[in-house]
Ligand SMILES: [Zn+2]
């Protein structure tokens with residue numbers, strides 16, 4: 001059995017584990033990066049002081065900033081599809097299919113699939129009295145807290161055919177969930193992103209350039225920091241677990257390799273002992289007082305015992321033949337095979 005087939009299990013585990021470990025390490029470093037940026041991000045009020053703060057930074061841009069204010073649409077707000085009295089600036093309509101599906105293990109479990117999602121948004125600002133900051137690209141926000149305006153579930157009443165079909169296909173329909181969420185105008189939210197001032201003097205907050213996320217949330221900076229810290233801790237635990245698996249799998253591969261080398265060394269020494277034994281037995285059985293023509297051309301001690309093929313030269317004893325692997329010592333032709341020669 002070659003070495004690779006001996007360690008195939010460990011290789012598969014190591015491969016999968018490295019993929020997961022790599023992903024966790026990446027997420028962890030991203031999480032730490034956001035956490036550091038958020039910890040140092042200034043919390044600014046939307047008032048006259050904001051212009052003073054902006055002047056302290058190059059290009060009148062603060063890379064990461066926390067601002068709280070009231071949502072106010074710049075044009076006509078979006079009206080809810082389900083309640084005419086509710087208006088907002090971002091709307092998300094989702095249709096989800098609820099099914100009971102048979103898993104690969106043979107159990108039936110509840111599953112939800114999003115079959116349709118529409119997002120609408122209209123330009124809006126965060127407002128405080130006469131001061132306001134425009135929120136750019138709100139849909140790109142990594143965290144966008146919205147109010148659930150409507151959440152309806154329409155169950156399906158399956159017939160006999162549906163039951164039979166469900167049994168064979170492994171998927172049974174349970175119903176459709178239609179949901180509408182909105183960022184309502186007048187709601188008080190925290191925006192975390194890059195704050196900049198255009199040449200016309202208008203302020204805007206948008207997704208930062210260096211991979212940091214834009215947050216539009218009802219949470220405060222401190223509760224967001226807590227959330228990020230707990231996900232960082234969770235990721236750390238995952239990294240430790242998958243790291244330990246990687247170390248264990250690598251150690252096992254190393255152990256198997258060392259064991260295999262030891263086994264080989266043992267096999268070789270057994271072979272060598274057997275060959276030495278054979279040589280001794282041959283020496284005892286050999287004829288003595290041979291003429292020079294009958295002697296091996298290499299050691300000139302033992303009789304010629306081996307025929308080299310394809311050249312056909314009978315020129316060496318069995319001991320010397322063991323040490324000659326490539327060419328015939330007489331004609332230098334390549335040795336392809338050899339056989340015992342019986343000279344009578
Ligand atoms: Zn010899």
Ligand SMILES: [Zn+2]
Nearest residue numbers: 311313328331
């Ligand atoms: Zn030869």
